[in-house]
Amino acid sequence: MHLRDNRFEQELLKVQRHREYRKKIISNYQPLHRELYTMHAVNFFVPSFLKAINDNTKESLRSIMIEPSPGVYTFEMLQPHFCELLLSEVENFERWVHETKFRIMRPNTMNKYGAVLDDFGLETMLDKLMEDFICPISRVFFPEVGGSTLDSHHGFVVEYGMDRDVDLGFHVDDSEVTLNVCLGKQFSGGELFFRGIRCDNHVHSGTEQEEILDYSHVPGRAVLHRGRHRHGARATTSGRRVNLLLWCRSSVFRELKKYQKEFSSWCGECQREKKERQLLAVGATKLELLNRLQKSTS
Ligand SMILES: [Zn+2]
Structure with a gap:
């Protein structure tokens, strides 16, 4: 009981501190490109993406997408000009952080560079x-x-290059759905690699041949995948690469997951185990029938 209360209080304190941290930044930092801070779809997105969203049918969305491996979708999304503005805003923010010696929190435990846009x-x-x-x-x-x-x-944005984070190990995201869009600039290497979707129980299980995908970033092009799709980033060998990441979460899904049984329909390993059980069951039934047939004929 006490332990629980304590944890709740600590969580509350963390939220409060973060709120104050944000307030402090927002009241001191002068944005460079104000037009980024409210949604201007026509200026942000390429026409094909806008049309697919406006039509809002399965077919229209399918028509702009490539699915290079099951569950990984890529499509042209951001205007080059928007990418430039966002890159320049992030640079401006980083400069401000440096000049004011403001102690900022990095986007996650895996990246030393990059900034939380929120x-x-x-x-x-x-x-x-x-x-x-x-x-x-x-x-x-x-x-x-x-x-x-x-x-x-x-x-948030992540920055890769020889003087930044170089690569990113194999992991899953703290998200239900992850949007990952390359903003530029000039770079080589830095491919994303995917290794199948897994539930908590199977996050370390092996990879099947058909789950292997290596994807090379193209500025302005988005990659959309489940947070539980195991992935990582290879070393950016030259230049600088900046990517926009949006980890999207569902509180409803997280609540429901608590009551869920062992099986996850979206996990590659759960699916394989289920198929195996079905095959075994079919095999057992066949054997049983064969036995009965032999008994009745003898
Ligand atoms: Zn599973």
Whole structure:
């Protein structure tokens, strides 16, 4: 009882501290490109993406997508000009951090470089991005992991290069659906590699041949996948690569998951185990029939 109360209080304190941290940044940092801070779809997105979202049918969404491996979708999304503005805004923010010696929190435990966009004023715009543009897609392609009930996000950029983070180990995201868009600039290497979707029980299980995918980033092009799709980033061998990440979460899905039984329909390993059990059951039935047949004929 006491332990629980204590943990709750600590959690509350953490939330409060983070709120104050954000307030401090937002009241001191001067944005460079104000037009980024509210959604201007026509200026942000390429026409093909906008049309597919506006038509809002399974066919229209399918028509702009490539699915190089089951569950990984890629499509042209951001205007080059938007990518440039966002890159320059992030650089401006980093400069401010450096000049004021502000102690910032990095996007996650895996990246030493990069910035949380939600922390310096882009939260509202990114919320709109999730609700109006990512939710319509994930409703169609990821319904079984809460794709239609996304209700919070973590938005950040990661920076790779010889003087930045070089690569990123094999991991899963703290998200139901992840949007990953390359913003530029010039780089080589830095491919994303995917190794199949797994539930908590199977996150370390082996990979099947058909689950292996290596993807090379193209500026402006988005990759959309389930958070539980195991992946990593290979070394960026030259230049600098910056990617926009939006981890989309569903509180409904997270609540439901607590009551879920062992089997996860979206996990590659759960599916294989189920198939194996079915095959064994079929085999047992056949054997039983054969036995009966032999008994009746002898
Ligand atoms: Zn599983």
